[in-house]
Amino acid sequence: MSKSKKTDTKSDASQGIETELMHVGRNPSEYYGFVNPPLYRGSTVLYPSVEKLKAKNQKYTYGRRGSPTVRSLEESVSRLEGGDHTVSTSSGLSACATTLLAFTSAGGHILVTDSVYQPVRILCERTLKRFGVEVTYYDPHVGAGITDLIQDNTQLVYTETPGSQTFEMQDLPAIASAAHAHNRSIVVVADNTWGTPLFYNPLKLGADAVIHAGTKYFGGHSDVNLGTVTTTSAHAEQLRLIHGDLGQNPGPEDAQLCLRGLRTLALRMERHWRSGLEVADWLAERPEVARVLHPARADDPGHAIWKRDFSGATGLFSVVLKPCSDAAVAAMMDGLELFGMGASWGGYESLALPFDPASYRSATRWTADGPAIRFFIGLENVDDLKADLDAGFARLRDVG
Numbered sequence: 001m002s003k004s005k006k007t008d009t010k011s012d013a014s015q016g017i018e019t020e021l022m023h024v025g026r027n028p029s030e031y032y033g034f035v036n037p038p039l040y041r042g043s044t045v046l047y048p049s050v051e052k053l054k055a056k057n058q059k060y061t062y063g064r065r066g067s068p069t070v071r072s073l074e075e076s077v078s079r080l081e082g083g084d085h086t087v088s089t090s091s092g093l094s095a096c097a098t099t100l101l102a103f104t105s106a107g108g109h110i111l112v113t114d115s116v117y118q119p120v121r122i123l124c125e126r127t128l129k130r131f132g133v134e135v136t137y138y139d140p141h142v143g144a145g146i147t148d149l150i151q152d153n154t155q156l157v158y159t160e161t162p163g164s165q166t167f168e169m170q171d172l173p174a175i176a177s178a179a180h181a182h183n184r185s186i187v188v189v190a191d192n193t194w195g196t197p198l199f200y201n202p203l204k205l206g207a208d209a210v211i212h213a214g215t216k217y218f219g220g221h222s223d224v225n226l227g228t229v230t231t232t233s234a235h236a237e238q239l240r241l242i243h244g245d246l247g248q249n250p251g252p253e254d255a256q257l258c259l260r261g262l263r264t265l266a267l268r269m270e271r272h273w274r275s276g277l278e279v280a281d282w283l284a285e286r287p288e289v290a291r292v293l294h295p296a297r298a299d300d301p302g303h304a305i306w307k308r309d310f311s312g313a314t315g316l317f318s319v320v321l322k323p324c325s326d327a328a329v330a331a332m333m334d335g336l337e338l339f340g341m342g343a344s345w346g347g348y349e350s351l352a353l354p355f356d357p358a359s360y361r362s363a364t365r366w367t368a369d370g371p372a373i374r375f376f377i378g379l380e381n382v383d384d385l386k387a388d389l390d391a392g393f394a395r396l397r398d399v400g
């Protein structure tokens with residue numbers, strides 16, 4: 001299953017990313033040989049003299065402006081994404097917000113995929129519009145056709161591949177080159193939470209900024225809220241300034257837990273990929289299931305883009321059920337023993353969540369006849385997960 005990818009980040013280009021994940025963001029010689037970086041908590045940073053107080057370009061000036069723990073994580077993500085600068089924030093959503101505020105201004109216009117993580121849409125509608133930014137949602141399959149939607153005042157194109165909940169694959173190289181051909185200063189943003197730097201590298205495919213909800217796979221244990229944004233050098237200063245203006249800063253424990261999570265990322269992702277695909281294939285054969293939305297499956301409409309742009313898949317996908325009542329779905333869901341029901345994903349435990357994209361789409365229509373469920377396949381034994389779902393389908397059939 002492993003499609004091990006060599007990285008060409010600024011460290012040793014001959015090393016695989018699995019090796020790099022063991023070494024990024026730590027230097028034991030700086031902390032008495034202890035393997036892991038220590039946890040730095042704090043607000044005040046003391047200056048030994050007035051001269052030092054007045055000096056420019058100091059690495060650490062105040063807890064909110066970064067600590068060694070937080071910088072270790074940021075430098076790690078920059079390396080893994082092949083970017084020049086990373087800022088970290090208190091959640092994935094705050095990373096999305098920081099990015100949108102960094103690269104837009106009153107009178108500007110942005111293009112946002114209709115498949116975007118829904119709270120980003122709410123942020124655009126409720127807040128960005130209030131600050132005079134015009135927002136157009138576009139069909140995630142638009143590809144180079146994005147050209148027709150670009151206006152003279154377009155400042156940013158927001159992508160998310162695959163789409164939240166509905167898993168449409170976006171042709172990022174086509175979108176980025178069309179946007180940049182129109183105006184090189186348009187900032188192309190990619191939310192890479194699903195792919196992780198292990199399987200998808202948006203900066204190499206033309207994006208200018210990459211977002212991660214570190215809450216998911218980086219943390220990996222459902223005990224962290226953190227976000228990151230990585231940019232190329234051209235956009236680093238603008239991002240750095242807004243990040244400071246907004247007072248964005250993750251908790252140091254969360255940064256440390258994400259750093260720790262990176263060490264096992266490759267191992268976990270391999271398992272999420274393998275188990276997720278096995279459960280997706282099993283679900284596709286079920287009589288209760290109309291459609292599986294998983295780009296690594298050969299019958300998925302986005303499979304060709306996945307094969308071209310990704311080097312692996314992860315544990316999150318959706319299914320559309322054949323028409324059945326809400327009560328039947330509730331009977332299935334309520335009795336699940338191994339699958340938890342709740343927001344988020346990327347931890348070690350499997351999750352299932354019913355959803356209805358029809359309620360928030362605007363550029364495209366969600367036409368499925370039956371209800372949809374998003375699954376996150378964790379690290380459990382796959383046969384146990386199938387047995388839990390099998391019993392769930394029996395309850396669903398009983399209610400009808």
Ligand SMILES: Cc1ncc(COP(=O)(O)O)c(C=O)c1O
Nearest residue numbers: 091092093117193213215226344
């Ligand atoms: C694709 C994507 N981006 C961003 C976020 C936001 O992350 P957080 O929950 O840490 O705010 C999520 C959360 O589910 C997500 O799925």
